[in-house]
Amino acid sequence: xxxxxxxxxxxxxxxxxxxxxxxxxxxxxxxxxxxxxxxxxxxxxxxxxxxxxxxxxxxxxxxxxxxxxxxxxxxxxxxxxxxxxxxxxxxxxxxxxxxxxxxxxxxxxxxxx
Amino acid sequence: xxxxxxxxxxxxxxxxxxxxxxxxxxxxxxxxxxxxxxxxxxxxxxxxxxxxxxxxxxxxxxxxxxxxxxxxxxxxxxxxxxxxxxxxxxxxxxxxxxxxxxxxxxxxxxxxxx
Numbered sequence: 001x002x003x004x005x006x007x008x009x010x011x012x013x014x015x016x017x018x019x020x021x022x023x024x025x026x027x028x029x030x031x032x033x034x035x036x037x038x039x040x041x042x043x044x045x046x047x048x049x050x051x052x053x054x055x056x057x058x059x060x061x062x063x064x065x066x067x068x069x070x071x072x073x074x075x076x077x078x079x080x081x082x083x084x085x086x087x088x089x090x091x092x093x094x095x096x097x098x099x100x101x102x103x104x105x106x107x108x109x110x111x112x113x
Numbered sequence: 114x115x116x117x118x119x120x121x122x123x124x125x126x127x128x129x130x131x132x133x134x135x136x137x138x139x140x141x142x143x144x145x146x147x148x149x150x151x152x153x154x155x156x157x158x159x160x161x162x163x164x165x166x167x168x169x170x171x172x173x174x175x176x177x178x179x180x181x182x183x184x185x186x187x188x189x190x191x192x193x194x195x196x197x198x199x200x201x202x203x204x205x206x207x208x209x210x211x212x213x214x215x216x217x218x219x220x221x222x223x224x225x226x227x
Contacts, residue, residue, distance in 0.1 A: 004156070033213055042203050042217030043157070056214055090156055100145050100164065100212035104156040
């Protein structure tokens with residue numbers, strides 16, 4: 001049983017560009033949450049998707065947007081990249097009725113130059 | 114809103130010694146509490162969780178934690194550490210009525226020395 005998978009593993013972008021990160025949840029999971037982990041800090045909640053809709057959002061600007069597909073996979077899009085967006089982006093999934101039991105993927109390391 | 118404070122940013126310890134990683138939280142509502150471990154260049158792995166019931170929670174790899182409601186603490190302990198326990202440890206909290214959104218501390222780096 002594959003756990004949560006994320007792609008790509010690493011990528012480098014230039015300020016002002018746009019980026020799309022992808023996440024496939026663990027089998028049987030229908031809820032996907034995205035977190036940003038800056039160097040030396042704990043993960044910060046960006047938003048959560050359930051039934052293809054954004055259900056809740058953390059304190060992140062509108063440059064951060066997402067999408068969930070019918071197969072429960074999800075994308076995180078970041079527009080107009082800033083140097084401060086450089087971080088590890090983590091995806092977590094959970095199953096119906098067990099939203100507290102989050103399984104994390106390995107993350108995507110984004111570097112903005 | 115919830116907040117989490119991990120009181121030690123770095124904890125060095127010798128192999129086979131006991132260790133305690135301290136975590137305090139703040140919340141005006143009921144919460145669930147978690148400890149995660151992160152090895153270099155990897156995601157987070159759940160060590161243990163407190164949802165309700167017994168305040169002493171046992172997790173994987175020999176770790177345990179004790180929930181203290183009056184102290185608003187959830188300290189992580191292991192009686193004897195191994196070199197392989199060297200990693201970053203995160204304490205997290207989520208509201209019981211909104212469990213899908215977790216608030217994390219800034220982490221404690223545990224370094225186990227031979």
